Amino acid sequence: MPKKKTSFETDIARLAEIVEQVENSETPLDVAISLYKEGLELAAKCGKTLGQYEEQILTLQKDVDGNLIMEVFGNESFQ
Numbered sequence: 001m002p003k004k005k006t007s008f009e010t011d012i013a014r015l016a017e018i019v020e021q022v023e024n025s026e027t028p029l030d031v032a033i034s035l036y037k038e039g040l041e042l043a044a045k046c047g048k049t050l051g052q053y054e055e056q057i058l059t060l061q062k063d064v065d066g067n068l069i070m071e072v073f074g075n076e077s078f079q
Helices: 008-023 029-060
Strands: none
Touching: 008 029
8 A cells, every 4th residue: 555645844843753753762672662663754755855855956047147056055156
């Protein structure tokens, strides 16, 4: 059965829940391991999503003459 598509924000919120549950000393080990696996999958998915958004941002940034400017999150520019 395919997994339901979720938003980035939903995935980050679930990841935070997982961390809280795994850090709870009362969580049974087998449950913690299952949650850890889910967390790894979510972290990878979120990382991939962030990479895609970063590519979109870099592609969309242009100067007044229409030249593509690749900016690092700060004030440095690469042309």
